[in-house]
Amino acid sequence: MAEIGKNSVGHVRNSTGGEPAPKKGNFSNGVGIVQTQMVRLVEPEQPLELECGKRLAPIDVAYETYGQLNETGDNAVLICHALSGDAHVAGCHSPDDRKPGWWDNMVGPGKGIDTNKYFVICSNFLGGCTGTTGPSSINPATQKPYGLDFPIITIGDMVKVQKMLLDELGIKKLLAVIGGSIGGMQVLQWAIQYPDFVKAAIPAATTTHLGAQSIAFDAVGRNAILADANFASGQYKGKEAPDKGLAIARMIGHITYLSEQGMRRKFGRQLRDADKYSYDFNSEFAVETYLEHQGQTFVERFDANSYLYITKAADYFDLKKEYGSLRKAFENVKSRFFVVSFASDWLFTPEQSRAIVDALAANRKDVSYCDIDSSYGHDAFLLETDALGTFLRCFLKATSEPGGQQQPCSRYARSIRTLSRVEQAHRARVDYELIESLVEPDSTVLDVGCGDGRLLANLVRDKNIKGKGIELDQELVLDCICRRLPVIQQDVEQGLSYYADKSFDYVILSQTVQTLKEPQKVFEELLRVGRKVIVSFPNFAHWRCRTQLLLHGKAPITSQLPFGWHDSPNVHFLSLKDFDELCRQLGVKIEKKIPLSKRRLRPVSLVPNLFAEQVVYVTSRNT
């Protein structure tokens, strides 16, 4: 096995050369026929030192590649697979192969990870059971499978072996490393372990550590395998395997990969093939049958020993424990990050992704985040290929094209809902131009409610600022990513605790304060993280408002406050005087106050609280 596949970069046949994709099999519109390659990375005489302190040799690795490495060698994308994945990401192994690779919808010509543009690599990780050395490999000391004599391996060990593979393939630097779930852990480890090697990191549906509940599910699964009488300390080769235990472990796992609402929609209480209960213990609910089927098919393709070792590696993964804190863990990374979670994922939750984002933001790293709306649960990283693919395409494009783009590319977005009325109002902002003039060149700027990133992009272009955005809307987040702006999808009312005091020269809150539930709390948080806070809002004490209320006795409707009383997104109404008073109460210094008339940028000098339709404040507070 030692030399097979060495130096095989780009030798893998695929359909990226412009030939029409073959019609047979399931690989049309894909990378075509591919082969898994084998390479020996660790020779018997030079064993690899593992994190557990033990040494392992030899180590063979199974991998596949798609697309071509370009001349400058800067288009390599590494994909890291999850628990039950393997090196076979895309394409088919033969014309009659009915089952393409596990991420075939994502990886291929013109797909989210475009093999026309990128050279894509994926290897079966250390401890796996589809080619790479693992606990079912032959232990050279005994000439029997390792079984439980295989050393405990870690995510760090897996990544170390992947790095050896890339060295072997002659890759000098990765454009991106991408992975979901346990694959996402490897992505994090990559960015930390090899900071100079990774230009962009995309951890999806993952976590920096498993919580108690996830460890519990893993532990019960392992218990089921270890309790199976056929397990025999892992020495079941040639005998009956611990299939029952492994199937139970898989069934438990599978429940955690789906969301409750997803299962409800897919199965409900449907009975397999009857209307009436069978009044016995045969599998009769559709969901039982499905799970049993999942368990059965899994034991045919997966190895119980590997299941033990991989889940243990996941349980052990704990960046906080390893580095003292998450902040320290990410201190030295140099990659751009796009962190992505899925709303209904209860195994590795959006909150866990947010912890990654917060730690990166605390370190002032280039991090973007999106929580993709999905009901598929943890499996969404495999299934939401439209939405996730759009984000990956845009993020990779912005990363690989130096300088990024000035235009959003949300024409790619297919999933996504129409703009909210609030955002429509934002888009018509006239205060942008003025705000731009208030920002000093070369400063750092946080735009809260940054929309499609227009203001930030202008500031980057015209004033060379370093800008970050916060935005709630998924489509607008995508726009910002296309503009190569770091953007975090969140509601600003959740606070910005991840940013240290005075992290930014400017924080901008444009036409948003009146829509906040707790405007004072948010304002104070912005004053904490910014040296100066620029706030703009419509003036409720404009003479039109006053006279409408006075003369007509109705809630005012004006061009700046265009909504009816009952359907307005504005939930607080304030005037220049009201805001002055709040600033005085909070000990906030008003550095500038620029009342604006209608839709022009000419400041209003005469009785501004009466004649200004909107206003821009520059404020600051020493904390």
Next chain:
Amino acid sequence: MAEIGKNSVGHVRNSTGGEPAPKKGNFSNGVGIVQTQMVRLVEPEQPLELECGKRLAPIDVAYETYGQLNETGDNAVLICHALSGDAHVAGCHSPDDRKPGWWDNMVGPGKGIDTNKYFVICSNFLGGCTGTTGPSSINPATQKPYGLDFPIITIGDMVKVQKMLLDELGIKKLLAVIGGSIGGMQVLQWAIQYPDFVKAAIPAATTTHLGAQSIAFDAVGRNAILADANFASGQYKGKEAPDKGLAIARMIGHITYLSEQGMRRKFGRQLRDADKYSYDFNSEFAVETYLEHQGQTFVERFDANSYLYITKAADYFDLKKEYGSLRKAFENVKSRFFVVSFASDWLFTPEQSRAIVDALAANRKDVSYCDIDSSYGHDAFLLETDALGTFLRCFLKATSEPGGQQQPCSRYARSIRTLSRVEQAHRARVDYELIESLVEPDSTVLDVGCGDGRLLANLVRDKNIKGKGIELDQELVLDCICRRLPVIQQDVEQGLSYYADKSFDYVILSQTVQTLKEPQKVFEELLRVGRKVIVSFPNFAHWRCRTQLLLHGKAPITSQLPFGWHDSPNVHFLSLKDFDELCRQLGVKIEKKIPLSKRRLRPVSLVPNLFAEQVVYVTSRNT
């Protein structure tokens, strides 16, 4: 076994006779020493017809009682236990017994279910393994344990046997039937199956049917038992039992009984007795050790056969399937209901409890509902004895004292947060007196945002109305329950789809419309369910508001609108004219419009939109 314990009502020794509770053991302040009683309810010659179509005999039942049946026989409370419970609810079996009954914190003198007041009964259910006939009982046909030859039993079968026990004990009617989880299913079944027998039903943390995810967890647990080589079709008596399988089933179950946040808080990633990983497959995380311990202790006290049969009974429970719809299922119940869920319960969720509430409300039954704030997950029904006990005490008291009370008794409430500012404002309402005068005697009234139920209680007392309330605050819900008012804890913005069109003569929305996110949507929903909708709100066009804005250029602050612009709970501002216009737009008839001055009830006749500080509308719409 046949005659043991027959006619043993009240013979159980307990501490309710006024003797001080013994100090030894864990039973101080409890019911003291108790004994489990046995009774044969089904003789071999008269087998019981089960729902599955099979017949079963003999049937013996284990039960315990606490407190005394009173002379009128109207103080009997039946408790139904959950999967792993038994008849032993409270007290200890001997002075040296270190472990009191499973709900000892809830049942006893002065406790939530007060054995000084109530005669409490609990029996091990059919199919159980702690005294009552189940799959490990001896099959008279073979003189061996039934094992898998035991017929599949249902929740309905369990309840039927419980009814036979109560008949045997001479109970003519239950004051209440109470149970959590699978116990709650029995409560629902009781109310449906024996409507005249149950005065009040309290289903806690339960559901009308298991969803796909819960069935899946049960199925995997059963799989683990059935896959255990020791299971041997349930014929393991005298041999090694399928302990490994049962322990795995229990471990899976246990994860679902806790909440993720509860597990995180209790265990986190704590290692059992080390700082460093052991790099082997021994149990080392605290949560692993805990689960394994739970599994081990469970197999010592529980029987694998019973586990199969009980979880199957739970999986089969489906009121919708049985009755065609939930609404039909509850059509003929006569009990008052108090439905209770726990916020962090992800096994039987608050939404599932709400489905029970909605179906009962749709049938115009007397139903109250509270979702108790707790981080204990499904286990909360066993652990939140303070909060749940307070609700049970008040609900039982209101139920057993005819006519209920006029005073709230929230002095009992201990859990509970201070009143919101919104509610403080509500409490100062002056519009109550006027609204009371607008309601016709003997009508039906829904008070949305009913607070502590004062208005409804007055209407019940003075006008003999039938009133229901909706309220968000847990403490105020308790106040309503004490007043014997049916009250549902919910946010009205979620809609009232469970109420049919024109379910009420009057719907009241007092001083709330301006705090709603979507006032129009809510208003239309109220118009749908009520013949007349009474709405009151502060008038934003009062001259003080107008002049404050006109002259001072600030968001108005008045006695009726007392909040600052940034901390107001009011999110919409409207005048009489604004509301008139909305009514016109919606085709709503304004039957009465009563502008009110300041804090007096004298209507304002002169330019009301200028001089009224608040207003009360009576509106209606034919839909």
